[in-house]
Amino acid sequence: MRKKSMLKTVKVAAMSLACLLITNSVMAAEMPEMARGSNYCSTCHKVEGKSVGPSWMEISKFYNGKMARSTSGKSVQDAIGDVPVEQFLIRKVSAGGHGNWGNQPMLANDNVYNKPTELKQKQIKELVEYILSLAK
Ligand code: HEC
Known part of the structure:
Protein backbone atom coordinates (compact mmCIF):
# COMPACT_ATOMS: atom_id res chain seq x y z
CA MET A 1 0.00 0.00 0.00
CA ARG A 2 2.73 2.45 1.00
CA LYS A 3 4.87 1.50 -1.92
CA LYS A 4 1.98 2.09 -4.28
CA SER A 5 1.27 5.60 -3.02
CA MET A 6 4.97 6.42 -3.19
CA LEU A 7 4.97 5.33 -6.80
CA LYS A 8 1.99 7.54 -7.43
CA THR A 9 3.81 10.53 -5.95
CA VAL A 10 6.80 9.90 -8.16
CA LYS A 11 4.54 9.64 -11.21
CA VAL A 12 2.79 12.91 -10.42
CA ALA A 13 6.12 14.65 -9.85
CA ALA A 14 7.48 13.37 -13.15
CA MET A 15 4.37 14.53 -14.97
CA SER A 16 4.53 18.01 -13.46
CA LEU A 17 8.16 18.26 -14.42
CA ALA A 18 7.35 17.25 -18.00
CA CYS A 19 4.59 19.88 -18.14
CA LEU A 20 6.93 22.53 -16.81
CA LEU A 21 9.55 21.68 -19.42
CA ILE A 22 7.00 21.83 -22.22
CA THR A 23 5.57 25.15 -21.03
CA ASN A 24 9.04 26.62 -20.73
CA SER A 25 10.12 25.67 -24.22
CA VAL A 26 6.91 27.06 -25.72
CA MET A 27 7.39 30.32 -23.86
CA ALA A 28 10.98 30.75 -25.04
CA ALA A 29 9.86 30.75 -28.68
CA GLU A 30 7.00 33.16 -28.07
C1 HEC B 1 6.64 56.12 -33.04
C2 HEC B 1 6.83 54.95 -33.89
C3 HEC B 1 7.76 53.86 -33.38
C4 HEC B 1 7.67 53.14 -32.21
C5 HEC B 1 6.65 53.28 -31.09
C6 HEC B 1 8.75 52.17 -32.25
N1 HEC B 1 9.47 52.31 -33.41
FE1 HEC B 1 11.08 51.21 -33.96
N2 HEC B 1 11.34 52.37 -35.60
C7 HEC B 1 10.48 53.40 -36.00
C8 HEC B 1 11.04 54.05 -37.19
C9 HEC B 1 10.41 55.20 -37.96
C10 HEC B 1 12.27 53.38 -37.47
C11 HEC B 1 13.30 53.70 -38.56
C12 HEC B 1 14.41 54.54 -37.98
C13 HEC B 1 15.52 54.84 -38.96
O1 HEC B 1 15.24 55.07 -40.14
O2 HEC B 1 16.70 54.83 -38.56
C14 HEC B 1 12.41 52.32 -36.45
C15 HEC B 1 13.47 51.43 -36.40
C16 HEC B 1 13.56 50.34 -35.55
C17 HEC B 1 14.60 49.33 -35.57
C18 HEC B 1 15.77 49.30 -36.55
C19 HEC B 1 16.80 50.34 -36.16
C20 HEC B 1 17.92 50.50 -37.15
O3 HEC B 1 18.63 51.51 -37.05
O4 HEC B 1 18.10 49.63 -38.02
C21 HEC B 1 14.32 48.45 -34.56
C22 HEC B 1 15.12 47.21 -34.18
C23 HEC B 1 13.10 48.90 -33.92
N3 HEC B 1 12.67 50.06 -34.53
C24 HEC B 1 12.50 48.26 -32.86
C25 HEC B 1 11.48 48.85 -32.08
C26 HEC B 1 11.01 48.30 -30.82
C27 HEC B 1 11.53 47.01 -30.19
C28 HEC B 1 10.03 49.14 -30.36
C29 HEC B 1 9.25 49.05 -29.05
C30 HEC B 1 10.05 49.18 -27.83
C31 HEC B 1 9.89 50.20 -31.35
N4 HEC B 1 10.79 49.99 -32.36
C32 HEC B 1 8.99 51.24 -31.25
C33 HEC B 1 9.30 53.77 -35.38
C34 HEC B 1 8.90 53.32 -34.14
Missing part, protein backbone atom coordinates in the same frame (compact mmCIF):
# COMPACT_ATOMS: atom_id res chain seq x y z
CA MET A 31 6.87 36.75 -29.14
CA PRO A 32 7.65 39.17 -26.30
CA GLU A 33 4.58 40.86 -24.82
CA MET A 34 5.47 44.32 -26.14
CA ALA A 35 5.67 43.07 -29.72
CA ARG A 36 2.22 41.50 -29.67
CA GLY A 37 -1.13 42.75 -30.95
CA SER A 38 -1.64 46.47 -30.55
CA ASN A 39 0.98 46.82 -27.87
CA TYR A 40 3.48 49.60 -27.78
CA CYS A 41 6.08 48.71 -30.44
CA SER A 42 3.46 47.34 -32.79
CA THR A 43 1.80 50.74 -33.19
CA CYS A 44 4.76 51.49 -35.51
CA HIS A 45 6.06 48.04 -36.55
CA LYS A 46 4.57 44.93 -38.05
CA VAL A 47 6.35 41.62 -38.39
CA GLU A 48 5.77 41.78 -42.17
CA GLY A 49 4.85 44.82 -44.24
CA LYS A 50 5.55 48.52 -43.91
CA SER A 51 4.00 50.53 -41.10
CA VAL A 52 5.33 53.82 -39.65
CA GLY A 53 8.63 52.00 -39.16
CA PRO A 54 10.26 49.19 -41.16
CA SER A 55 8.92 45.65 -40.66
CA TRP A 56 10.79 43.50 -38.21
CA MET A 57 11.37 40.86 -40.86
CA GLU A 58 13.05 43.47 -43.04
CA ILE A 59 15.22 44.66 -40.14
CA SER A 60 16.08 41.05 -39.33
CA LYS A 61 17.02 40.19 -42.93
CA PHE A 62 19.20 43.28 -43.16
CA TYR A 63 21.18 42.61 -39.99
CA ASN A 64 21.46 38.89 -40.76
CA GLY A 65 23.12 39.69 -44.09
CA LYS A 66 20.15 38.55 -46.20
CA MET A 67 19.37 41.99 -47.61
CA ALA A 68 22.31 44.07 -48.89
CA ARG A 69 20.84 47.54 -48.40
CA SER A 70 18.31 49.15 -46.09
CA THR A 71 15.56 51.30 -47.60
CA SER A 72 17.91 54.28 -47.12
CA GLY A 73 20.50 52.52 -49.29
CA LYS A 74 22.78 51.80 -46.34
CA SER A 75 24.95 48.74 -45.77
CA VAL A 76 25.09 47.24 -42.27
CA GLN A 77 28.49 48.88 -41.81
CA ASP A 78 27.02 52.30 -42.77
CA ALA A 79 24.11 51.74 -40.41
CA ILE A 80 25.90 50.65 -37.23
CA GLY A 81 29.56 51.59 -37.60
CA ASP A 82 31.80 49.52 -35.35
CA VAL A 83 29.25 48.75 -32.65
CA PRO A 84 28.08 45.09 -32.43
CA VAL A 85 24.59 44.70 -33.98
CA GLU A 86 22.70 43.73 -30.85
CA GLN A 87 24.28 46.48 -28.79
CA PHE A 88 23.59 49.06 -31.48
CA LEU A 89 19.93 48.08 -31.76
CA ILE A 90 19.38 48.10 -28.00
CA ARG A 91 20.80 51.61 -27.86
CA LYS A 92 18.87 52.78 -30.90
CA VAL A 93 15.55 51.45 -29.62
CA SER A 94 16.28 53.05 -26.24
CA ALA A 95 17.29 56.48 -27.48
CA GLY A 96 15.45 56.61 -30.83
CA GLY A 97 16.88 57.98 -34.07
CA HIS A 98 16.39 58.12 -37.81
CA GLY A 99 18.21 57.79 -41.09
CA ASN A 100 18.73 54.05 -41.44
CA TRP A 101 15.32 53.39 -42.99
CA GLY A 102 14.21 56.83 -44.15
CA ASN A 103 13.59 60.13 -42.45
CA GLN A 104 10.77 59.09 -40.16
CA PRO A 105 12.23 59.12 -36.65
CA MET A 106 11.74 56.49 -33.99
CA LEU A 107 11.19 58.25 -30.69
CA ALA A 108 13.09 57.28 -27.56
CA ASN A 109 11.63 54.21 -25.89
CA ASP A 110 13.79 54.32 -22.79
CA ASN A 111 16.08 57.21 -22.12
CA VAL A 112 14.07 59.49 -19.94
CA TYR A 113 16.66 62.05 -18.80
CA ASN A 114 19.35 59.62 -19.91
CA LYS A 115 18.47 57.20 -17.17
CA PRO A 116 17.59 53.87 -18.72
CA THR A 117 15.52 51.67 -16.45
CA GLU A 118 16.56 48.11 -15.73
CA LEU A 119 13.17 46.63 -16.60
CA LYS A 120 12.88 48.44 -19.93
CA GLN A 121 16.45 47.56 -20.87
CA LYS A 122 15.63 43.91 -20.20
CA GLN A 123 12.48 44.13 -22.33
CA ILE A 124 14.28 45.93 -25.15
CA LYS A 125 17.06 43.34 -25.16
CA GLU A 126 14.43 40.60 -25.40
CA LEU A 127 12.68 42.42 -28.26
CA VAL A 128 15.93 42.95 -30.18
CA GLU A 129 16.87 39.27 -29.76
CA TYR A 130 13.42 38.29 -30.97
CA ILE A 131 13.65 40.60 -34.03
CA LEU A 132 17.13 39.36 -34.95
CA SER A 133 15.98 35.72 -34.65
CA LEU A 134 13.19 36.16 -37.24
CA ALA A 135 15.41 35.84 -40.33
CA LYS A 136 18.18 33.66 -38.88
Whole structure:
Protein backbone atom coordinates (compact mmCIF):
# COMPACT_ATOMS: atom_id res chain seq x y z
CA MET A 1 0.00 0.00 0.00
CA ARG A 2 2.73 2.45 1.00
CA LYS A 3 4.87 1.50 -1.92
CA LYS A 4 1.98 2.09 -4.28
CA SER A 5 1.27 5.60 -3.02
CA MET A 6 4.97 6.42 -3.19
CA LEU A 7 4.97 5.33 -6.80
CA LYS A 8 1.99 7.54 -7.43
CA THR A 9 3.81 10.53 -5.95
CA VAL A 10 6.80 9.90 -8.16
CA LYS A 11 4.54 9.64 -11.21
CA VAL A 12 2.79 12.91 -10.42
CA ALA A 13 6.12 14.65 -9.85
CA ALA A 14 7.48 13.37 -13.15
CA MET A 15 4.37 14.53 -14.97
CA SER A 16 4.53 18.01 -13.46
CA LEU A 17 8.16 18.26 -14.42
CA ALA A 18 7.35 17.25 -18.00
CA CYS A 19 4.59 19.88 -18.14
CA LEU A 20 6.93 22.53 -16.81
CA LEU A 21 9.55 21.68 -19.42
CA ILE A 22 7.00 21.83 -22.22
CA THR A 23 5.57 25.15 -21.03
CA ASN A 24 9.04 26.62 -20.73
CA SER A 25 10.12 25.67 -24.22
CA VAL A 26 6.91 27.06 -25.72
CA MET A 27 7.39 30.32 -23.86
CA ALA A 28 10.98 30.75 -25.04
CA ALA A 29 9.86 30.75 -28.68
CA GLU A 30 7.00 33.16 -28.07
CA MET A 31 6.87 36.75 -29.14
CA PRO A 32 7.65 39.17 -26.30
CA GLU A 33 4.58 40.86 -24.82
CA MET A 34 5.47 44.32 -26.14
CA ALA A 35 5.67 43.07 -29.72
CA ARG A 36 2.22 41.50 -29.67
CA GLY A 37 -1.13 42.75 -30.95
CA SER A 38 -1.64 46.47 -30.55
CA ASN A 39 0.98 46.82 -27.87
CA TYR A 40 3.48 49.60 -27.78
CA CYS A 41 6.08 48.71 -30.44
CA SER A 42 3.46 47.34 -32.79
CA THR A 43 1.80 50.74 -33.19
CA CYS A 44 4.76 51.49 -35.51
CA HIS A 45 6.06 48.04 -36.55
CA LYS A 46 4.57 44.93 -38.05
CA VAL A 47 6.35 41.62 -38.39
CA GLU A 48 5.77 41.78 -42.17
CA GLY A 49 4.85 44.82 -44.24
CA LYS A 50 5.55 48.52 -43.91
CA SER A 51 4.00 50.53 -41.10
CA VAL A 52 5.33 53.82 -39.65
CA GLY A 53 8.63 52.00 -39.16
CA PRO A 54 10.26 49.19 -41.16
CA SER A 55 8.92 45.65 -40.66
CA TRP A 56 10.79 43.50 -38.21
CA MET A 57 11.37 40.86 -40.86
CA GLU A 58 13.05 43.47 -43.04
CA ILE A 59 15.22 44.66 -40.14
CA SER A 60 16.08 41.05 -39.33
CA LYS A 61 17.02 40.19 -42.93
CA PHE A 62 19.20 43.28 -43.16
CA TYR A 63 21.18 42.61 -39.99
CA ASN A 64 21.46 38.89 -40.76
CA GLY A 65 23.12 39.69 -44.09
CA LYS A 66 20.15 38.55 -46.20
CA MET A 67 19.37 41.99 -47.61
CA ALA A 68 22.31 44.07 -48.89
CA ARG A 69 20.84 47.54 -48.40
CA SER A 70 18.31 49.15 -46.09
CA THR A 71 15.56 51.30 -47.60
CA SER A 72 17.91 54.28 -47.12
CA GLY A 73 20.50 52.52 -49.29
CA LYS A 74 22.78 51.80 -46.34
CA SER A 75 24.95 48.74 -45.77
CA VAL A 76 25.09 47.24 -42.27
CA GLN A 77 28.49 48.88 -41.81
CA ASP A 78 27.02 52.30 -42.77
CA ALA A 79 24.11 51.74 -40.41
CA ILE A 80 25.90 50.65 -37.23
CA GLY A 81 29.56 51.59 -37.60
CA ASP A 82 31.80 49.52 -35.35
CA VAL A 83 29.25 48.75 -32.65
CA PRO A 84 28.08 45.09 -32.43
CA VAL A 85 24.59 44.70 -33.98
CA GLU A 86 22.70 43.73 -30.85
CA GLN A 87 24.28 46.48 -28.79
CA PHE A 88 23.59 49.06 -31.48
CA LEU A 89 19.93 48.08 -31.76
CA ILE A 90 19.38 48.10 -28.00
CA ARG A 91 20.80 51.61 -27.86
CA LYS A 92 18.87 52.78 -30.90
CA VAL A 93 15.55 51.45 -29.62
CA SER A 94 16.28 53.05 -26.24
CA ALA A 95 17.29 56.48 -27.48
CA GLY A 96 15.45 56.61 -30.83
CA GLY A 97 16.88 57.98 -34.07
CA HIS A 98 16.39 58.12 -37.81
CA GLY A 99 18.21 57.79 -41.09
CA ASN A 100 18.73 54.05 -41.44
CA TRP A 101 15.32 53.39 -42.99
CA GLY A 102 14.21 56.83 -44.15
CA ASN A 103 13.59 60.13 -42.45
CA GLN A 104 10.77 59.09 -40.16
CA PRO A 105 12.23 59.12 -36.65
CA MET A 106 11.74 56.49 -33.99
CA LEU A 107 11.19 58.25 -30.69
CA ALA A 108 13.09 57.28 -27.56
CA ASN A 109 11.63 54.21 -25.89
CA ASP A 110 13.79 54.32 -22.79
CA ASN A 111 16.08 57.21 -22.12
CA VAL A 112 14.07 59.49 -19.94
CA TYR A 113 16.66 62.05 -18.80
CA ASN A 114 19.35 59.62 -19.91
CA LYS A 115 18.47 57.20 -17.17
CA PRO A 116 17.59 53.87 -18.72
CA THR A 117 15.52 51.67 -16.45
CA GLU A 118 16.56 48.11 -15.73
CA LEU A 119 13.17 46.63 -16.60
CA LYS A 120 12.88 48.44 -19.93
CA GLN A 121 16.45 47.56 -20.87
CA LYS A 122 15.63 43.91 -20.20
CA GLN A 123 12.48 44.13 -22.33
CA ILE A 124 14.28 45.93 -25.15
CA LYS A 125 17.06 43.34 -25.16
CA GLU A 126 14.43 40.60 -25.40
CA LEU A 127 12.68 42.42 -28.26
CA VAL A 128 15.93 42.95 -30.18
CA GLU A 129 16.87 39.27 -29.76
CA TYR A 130 13.42 38.29 -30.97
CA ILE A 131 13.65 40.60 -34.03
CA LEU A 132 17.13 39.36 -34.95
CA SER A 133 15.98 35.72 -34.65
CA LEU A 134 13.19 36.16 -37.24
CA ALA A 135 15.41 35.84 -40.33
CA LYS A 136 18.18 33.66 -38.88
C1 HEC B 1 6.64 56.12 -33.04
C2 HEC B 1 6.83 54.95 -33.89
C3 HEC B 1 7.76 53.86 -33.38
C4 HEC B 1 7.67 53.14 -32.21
C5 HEC B 1 6.65 53.28 -31.09
C6 HEC B 1 8.75 52.17 -32.25
N1 HEC B 1 9.47 52.31 -33.41
FE1 HEC B 1 11.08 51.21 -33.96
N2 HEC B 1 11.34 52.37 -35.60
C7 HEC B 1 10.48 53.40 -36.00
C8 HEC B 1 11.04 54.05 -37.19
C9 HEC B 1 10.41 55.20 -37.96
C10 HEC B 1 12.27 53.38 -37.47
C11 HEC B 1 13.30 53.70 -38.56
C12 HEC B 1 14.41 54.54 -37.98
C13 HEC B 1 15.52 54.84 -38.96
O1 HEC B 1 15.24 55.07 -40.14
O2 HEC B 1 16.70 54.83 -38.56
C14 HEC B 1 12.41 52.32 -36.45
C15 HEC B 1 13.47 51.43 -36.40
C16 HEC B 1 13.56 50.34 -35.55
C17 HEC B 1 14.60 49.33 -35.57
C18 HEC B 1 15.77 49.30 -36.55
C19 HEC B 1 16.80 50.34 -36.16
C20 HEC B 1 17.92 50.50 -37.15
O3 HEC B 1 18.63 51.51 -37.05
O4 HEC B 1 18.10 49.63 -38.02
C21 HEC B 1 14.32 48.45 -34.56
C22 HEC B 1 15.12 47.21 -34.18
C23 HEC B 1 13.10 48.90 -33.92
N3 HEC B 1 12.67 50.06 -34.53
C24 HEC B 1 12.50 48.26 -32.86
C25 HEC B 1 11.48 48.85 -32.08
C26 HEC B 1 11.01 48.30 -30.82
C27 HEC B 1 11.53 47.01 -30.19
C28 HEC B 1 10.03 49.14 -30.36
C29 HEC B 1 9.25 49.05 -29.05
C30 HEC B 1 10.05 49.18 -27.83
C31 HEC B 1 9.89 50.20 -31.35
N4 HEC B 1 10.79 49.99 -32.36
C32 HEC B 1 8.99 51.24 -31.25
C33 HEC B 1 9.30 53.77 -35.38
C34 HEC B 1 8.90 53.32 -34.14
